[in-house]
Amino acid sequence: MDLQPLALPATAGDWLPWTDARVEQGVAAAEAGLADLRAAAPGDPVALTRWNDVEVALSQVLSLVSLLGAVHPDGAVREAAESHDLATRRLATDVYLDAEVHARLAALDADALDAPARRVLADALRAFRRSGVDRDDATRERVRELDRRAQELGQSFSRAIREGRRTTRVPAASLADLPADWLAAHPADADGTVEVSTDYPDTLPVLTHARDAEARRAVARTMHNVAWPENDAVLAELLTTRRERATLLGHADWPSYDAELKMIGEGDRIPEFVDRVAEAADAPGRRDLADLLEVARAAGEDVVDFSSWRHHLETLRRERFDVDTQEVRRYLDAGKVRAGLLEVTGRLFGLRYEPVDAPTWHPEVTSHDVHLEDGTLLGRVHLDLHPRPDKYHHAAQFSLVPGVRDRLLPEGVLVCNFSRGLMELDHVVTLFHEFGHLLHHVLAGRHDWVRFSGVSTEWDFVEAPSQLLEEWAWDAGVLASFATDEHGTPIPSELVGRMRAAQELGTALLARTQTAYAAISYAFHQECPPDLTARLRELMARYSLVELVTDTHFHAGFGHLEGYTSAYYTYLWSKVIAQDLFSAFDADDLFAPEVARRYRDTVLAAGGSRDAADLVEDFLGRPYDDRAFSAWLDHRGEDHL
Template identity: 30%
Template sequence: MKVKQYEKKDFAWTKWGAKEMKKLAPFLLEEKKKAYEKIKQILKEERTFDNTVRAIESSGDKTGDNISIIHLLMEVSPSKDTRETAKKVIDKFQKEALDVEFDEGIYKALKEYETGNFKKEKAKLDADDIKLFGDMLRDYKRMGFELDKKDQEKLKNNLKNIGSLGIRFSKNINDYEDHILLSENETAGLPASFLKMLKKDKDGRYIVTLDYPDFYPFMQNAENAKKRKELVDKSLKKGGKDNLSLVSKILKLREANAKLLGYKHHGDYKTETRMAKNADNVLRFLKDLLPTLSKEVKKEIKELADLKARITGDKKAKIEYYDLLYYSNLLKKEKFNIDNERVREFFPLEMVKNGTFEIYAKLFSVEFERMRDYPTWHKDAELYAVRDGGEIIAYFFMDMHPRVGKYGHFMATEVISGREDMISGEYVAPVACTVCNFRKSSKGSPSLLDHSEVETFFHEFGHVMHQVLTKARYVSQSGTSVTRDFVEAPSQMFEEWVWKEEALSLLSGHFKNNKEKLPEDILKNMMASKRHMIGYFYARQIVIALCDMMMHTGASKETPNEVYNNLTEKYLHIKMPRNNMWLAGFGHFIGYDAGYYSYLWSKVYAMDMFSIFEKEGLLNAKTGADYRKLVLEKGSSEEEMSLVKNFLGRKPNNKIFLKEIGIIK
């Protein structure tokens, strides 16, 4: 299938500002409205897959592209006016789109096709066509089309409110700013390279913000416990009180809609379409793992407390919530002779990026080409083309450094979804974007990553590959449009590469001389440190997942923040400050609702799939080609369990996962 090629003018959207968004906003839904009217006019006996099911699927393709673009600009535009306008446009669009989508005539059209010509056409349809139709029917039922008019209207209004409140919740997090100030005598333990990158106030004090590149190095290295506490306390207020209020409102609306649709709770509603199938399966999965892991965490926390007692001279020393990263880092240095700042020297950002490109290129037989002089929203953003056999098949952006108002964590997002154009028959080249927040290079101070940041980048680029290598014909099945509890599996699998010497030789190179690779002693110690605090790492994921699922199943009468505090104290053996607002800054509350468990659920499949690469070779092009063809290209055009089985050549199992997290020794 011929892939549509883009020119510079096709990326003019990167320069959209408030003016362009306001001009476009009134017309965003026109394409879909016209398509729906045409679909509804078709007689029952004339309905076909193409003029009904496929027509519904493709009716919002261009609209979807535009909304994805506006949503991306809301997260990355350097202009506050543009970000504010994007928020308003999306908020208005979501409400108006619900009115368009809740069209009884479209549901009737689907039912007419189901009871009519579908039976005649079914034998000639491809498997992805049949899955598309089945998923579409299911999703329309989940929109409440079998409810009476009054309840359906209530459901729709609730969804509108959830959308508006969710946008506000996310924006509150992105816009939240705070910092602490450090005098020179409060900088003990902080590397000179870190201090050099910090801004100063008019009195010459260092400014340490809540941004990722400031927060973690500070918490890992600052000897001053009072200042560590000050920074964490500010971080635990991220999002503000407004977000706590929004959580309460959104939870009530989600619960009300689940009950209207006949579900026990929102947890069951969300998991019905995922691999887990229901909330009870999720809770069982999490609770079965936690007791064993908690015992391991108890040992780990005691080891940190013993270290603190030895350093401070306080025999009764306890690990506080603001101590964890600091003493964990100290213990890592002591046990494995690993100095993160020394390790950073071997991971300059450009070297890591180029090494990542080389590894993925070898695995999937593609090439990455920097598209210079193309428009972008900011000078830090870069555009790349993906070539296969010399032909461009996709594009992706990279926006690597933090700035005011930008999304503050790490993500990979689809901007234009790959799909077969219903009219031209061409394949619409997908466009993806990875958003990171690595410290920017400055004169004499290159951007250097620690090993965990290398792992994060490799993970996010795995998502990009999933998005740009898709060959799915339909948007709803394209790229990472898979079930929430599978979407992380491909990227989690790729994390394992950064723990292997073969891959690290490509990813590392001293910032002064890239040919100088990680010394053997550092490499050996890094490998040995992989399981450092692993009990805490996975137990914390489970605690957050339990908190998420419990607030969406009504499993506790406590507030969600109280649930989090109590679970943290019981299973992680850390007492949180009483009035913290952790939940206000929990970005996964929007988009990952009743879905945080997915990180662990998908890890089961990730570790099992990695075993094939480990056996056949990390850079084995044939294994990479099989994985590309059987998993990445498919999207959700087949059931996710089938994708895994086909790649493994057997049923998946959890043995490698349980060994990885320490349940099986």
């Protein structure tokens, strides 16, 4: 079947009515599917097909409005998208509390279904149970109320972060050490000050390069107070709402409820895992901290905190490995990096990207159709890579259209906030990471059941393919293919070796920071502490070796608390798997086709059709383990010198 990409509006004024119409069509399709499902005779397998129709329709609507609410430049469209998002999620809540729909699915004979259909049925029945469909009327009604309130609160929390852009004014003289292109883009006002926004391309160069500690501290304080104080009360209510829902359905707390769907299985295993990683990273992390404290004291500072660690680490890397990120940046033109990313992933996975001149929501968005080597059209990707007002602040992959065999061509979107000129190497790595999600979405877009489409696998695993792809952004040969200076000279392999060694300095220190974030994610949901700021500081003091800046409230802008809830630990869990996956590749030939294509077909294309642990075991030929992760954690790069 010749599937076509979604035709987006050609003019700005068309977006609002088009969005309304798409949502209306999708909701109507879902309701029609529900009517057909209810009309099916008990035990008729057509009920499962109709259930798939419902999920396809709802997935299309939710993908669209989630994206538009995060990226569309027109506030009216964003507002409409958020309204549609809430209404559609309420419909989904009602569906999962519908006893008649549940009864039709529960009446099916699982043994009479093929393996994929059995998996879909089991997943659906579990989702109904977790929604409380089998509870009494009063409980079901309270669950409905809690779901709706949690959806409203989650949306408010994310909106406050997205629209919470703030600025800091600092003396121009304090920024003299910043890159020339950054300074040119930030001229001083008549009063001799420069405005620094909380957009990443503004803030991170200041925190990395400015020698003036007061300027860094002022910028960091603004950055870590985004959405404060408004999000403090929102988050507190969101936490208690989630906890009540979980306990109402018989779970000890929210993490226990949420972990049921994860590889980890049980909520109380989360702090055990986090503590194991923290312990493993402690000794090497403290060695890193001692090195940074030495650098800090030489600069007249006596603490390593969130305003200073990047700068001191940059200084240490420059002194120890002769790596200056400003030197590296001149090889990382944003346009060349984007083209290189497509060339690298195309070569690696046997793909061809065809540029598409089609309307999108913003002129800076670029689009490509993705083909297999034999010409088969797999899907379309959109790259929205640069900051603008009221856009989602971080880096993430969004679904625009879920892929379903012979029904829907998958479309995914990268939403990032990178420089339009020269990029930081960390941002190049992040771009590769997020593109890993995009490939997962497109390559796993040819299943009959939308439940298996794209990245719909266990959340513990979903970051692993992206973390794996980061390794290609660190390879000298890969970088040389697109990282060239203004004269076209490729980045020297010797410099890449020093960069890699320098990057590995601080690995354990930053892993400890990740354990702090994971502990916050878990403890906030498990405890619902009355004073979030106080508990934040206690957890950071226990897990992070880097101190918080005074008078900051990181949790108010910690967007993962909305989407990841208590499961931020999954970044670390996925890293364990990613390091093991990478061990199957030949470090001297990262483009070896046999292993790359086997990984593509065995792991990525499978989507959620099987348990992630089974997919990884099929690829590796054994169950995954943490040996490669442990080696990575304590590696300080000496073999690159």
